[in-house]
Amino acid sequence: MNGKNNLAAISDRTGYSVSTVSRVLSGKAEKYRISQSAVERITKEARRCGYRPNLVAQSLRTRQSQTVGLVVPGIDNPFFATLASIIISQLDARGYHTLLADSRESEREERQALEMFQDRGVDGILAVPVASSPEFHEEVGANVPLVLIDRYFQETSLSYVCTDNYAGAYMAAQYLVDKGYRRILAIQGVPASMPNRERVRGFLDAIKGHGVESRVVGDAFSVENGSRETLAAFAGNPGAYDAVFAFSATILIGTISALRKLGLTEGTDVGVISYDNNGFLDFMNPPVTRVEQPLQEAGEIAVEALFSLMEAHRSSLPRPAPVQQLVRPTLIIRESC
Amino acid sequence: MNGKNNLAAISDRTGYSVSTVSRVLSGKAEKYRISQSAVERITKEARRCGYRPNLVAQSLRTRQSQTVGLVVPGIDNPFFATLASIIISQLDARGYHTLLADSRESEREERQALEMFQDRGVDGILAVPVASSPEFHEEVGANVPLVLIDRYFQETSLSYVCTDNYAGAYMAAQYLVDKGYRRILAIQGVPASMPNRERVRGFLDAIKGHGVESRVVGDAFSVENGSRETLAAFAGNPGAYDAVFAFSATILIGTISALRKLGLTEGTDVGVISYDNNGFLDFMNPPVTRVEQPLQEAGEIAVEALFSLMEAHRSSLPRPAPVQQLVRPTLIIRESC
């Protein structure tokens, strides 16, 4: 084309100043009482040459980027992929774009991502935190609106929206107990994470006083962890446990894979129950009983909370009280235990 | 803190000009022959106050953003989630950040995303295109490095990296024929997309001359489509087909769900075969035979291609010849047919 395609170019071609062109094209024409004739001439020229504002310059000047940063501990995990999908849709619906980062469960990478978000001037941040203590997140949260999701910290003033992992695990364990299982292996995810700790607590509380032998093992929300721990527990002792509680769908896959390798069948030889929902779980053999987390709802609440923080931030109003909410999961009963 | 935290502030506090501070902090000290003493004083002060460059300003000035845009047709689809995950990791490893957009199979939203990417000055774009013709993408590709992935266009000068869908579908169909199936229902995804067209072509070519009755139905890579089409095909006529070829894992889920609802069992009553790989497929009942696409490999090649385009673009060198590559899928044989 004609080389440049910015306000200055339109200014040149219409004879109006850059200021006027800017005001017209950013919809502030009447606020600044620009004449009808100017508005028409300018919008016509802008349309003609397909003008599009440079968002980088706009961000620099206005300190708003129409972008939020989202950091998750592993986008390859279907759970976080689903969560990300839900959040991206929500943001999109509000006209915001998403910078997506993956911390891979690493505190260092998480810090980098959060710093990068700030350096790029995002308007807000949604994070599934990985760090073991809230200091850094709180520091970041003091500068830019920040809402935690899925994981959170004790005693923090940050907003968070999570599912009630204590209740979820409690329901699952109680169900196993009711079904008569008495030797239960729980395979956990990342031990330090709040959801995991809450699940362990819910699990232990539910089996307490029922004469259940149990062990909690494992260290990651991964297929590999599920497989390794299951092998370790059952190899050489096929009757070691009568049920397995997998703390995530990924872990479940590892567990089932290992059971099969050992010649055990889930559901009959060993009861299994899982966390997370997933279209596949209904078509496994047997269909898997599981705790479903209301991710859509959690995502909606989190985004809502973030936007009210952002709104206050924009107007330099006092920060609204933090939203700290747990949403209730539900037990989906099938045939695996 | 001390209010601002930019080059000017450091300039004030050290007595050196903004230029010198900039050159030191952006690692160009020796190129511009800055003295040791200046370098030390400045880096010390920068460390003290935790200086971090404003990436928005940097982008505006240098026209580089260390960002690439990624647009997929549905991040909620596990296939694209996996692809996105792979690509984000690759970009991250090269120090690039990712703006992720979801076109939801809508040409309009795809255009919006691509335009937004340009407005934000991304350094490159990776796209799973949705449009039916390449014009718009070619236009964009003329301005900013662009590589297509998973889907592509005929006769385009754009780079693309996809799997060989013709070969994949051919293998699958041939396997069904070899197994003796003669009435095959193929449930396709988005009809106009190149992978889908190639799969249809591969499917039809493979069954040709073998006396196979077949129909190709459906219009989306979704669970709902799989379920709807399966119901329509088998309701009132349980023996309508002896095998179903699902063109994606999501479609497969819908198909199995529908078969069960109709009292049919996949594998025995009706053979099923699927496209895509997925940890769950091995643990369904029965385990599902499927065509696995080498996504990791495709992602690596695509990112590699993108970076060589970006490199040339940065140095205003002539654009290297487009990379147009198909990578070969493999058939994973299990027990569902």
Added chain:
DNA sequence: ATAAACAGCGCAATCGTTTGCGCAAAAATG
């Protein structure tokens, strides 16, 4: 001794937009 080379750094323009302030002309008021 004079010129040339070089070391070390700053000036000021630039990227594209936004916006407070002010200025002139036109319109309204007394």
Added chain:
DNA sequence: CATTTTTGCGCAAACGATTGCGCTGTTTAT
């Protein structure tokens, strides 16, 4: 007709970083 108000628009300074050019002073070559 003199004053005030309103209308319509432009000047220029931001936002924070980068970089071509040039300016001083010192060192080296001729």
